[in-house]
Amino acid sequence: MTPTITDAPDRAEAAALLHAVADPARLAVIRRLADSPACVCDLQEQVPIALSLLSYHLKVLRAADLVTSRRRGRWLDYSLTPDALERLHAALPAPPPRHPGPTAGAGEAATPQPYTAACPPQCADQIQ
Template structure:
């Protein structure tokens, strides 16, 4: 004879499992923009470049000083710096033949604030 399963009514407790929102969640557009920003960070070479610039005097570094530490070619480093600049993490200024990159103040804090409670 088949065993009968006990049926539990979950409709009365369904509302209790969900906690109410305490702030506005990301909109679809905000999530898309944040995803693009985070993709810029989702590369080990870019994270290293950001950390080198951040650790440099005045949070600024010449591209000529960024090539050797990451062990990549100049065109590859320039590409990564371009991605970080487009994502709003770095600014670029040209001095003579060299480009200098500076950390945008609070750029990383903005990413953290979106995800913090």
């Protein structure tokens, strides 16, 4: 079951998580670590930025508890925390449920209908 974000503290946590991955370099690190753990040298090949800047981005991801590190000799290996992707998924709004229309068969999606319930009359004509 995917957790849902419903109250203010959860929304603040969701905003903090999304802010942590809002930078292209940090998002690239998350995507790379979703495949497998990696050392800094491997991450630097995937995210071609200065090592000091990469270290900063990793620090931000660690502070958000999305990434963890483990020392191996003089290298640090990074990996996603076990619940990182679930927490990021929960921070995003859920898609609206898909309901088959009256003519849609099993497994077929209904043709989307224009949304007009909350639109004033002058705008409803423009949507259709």
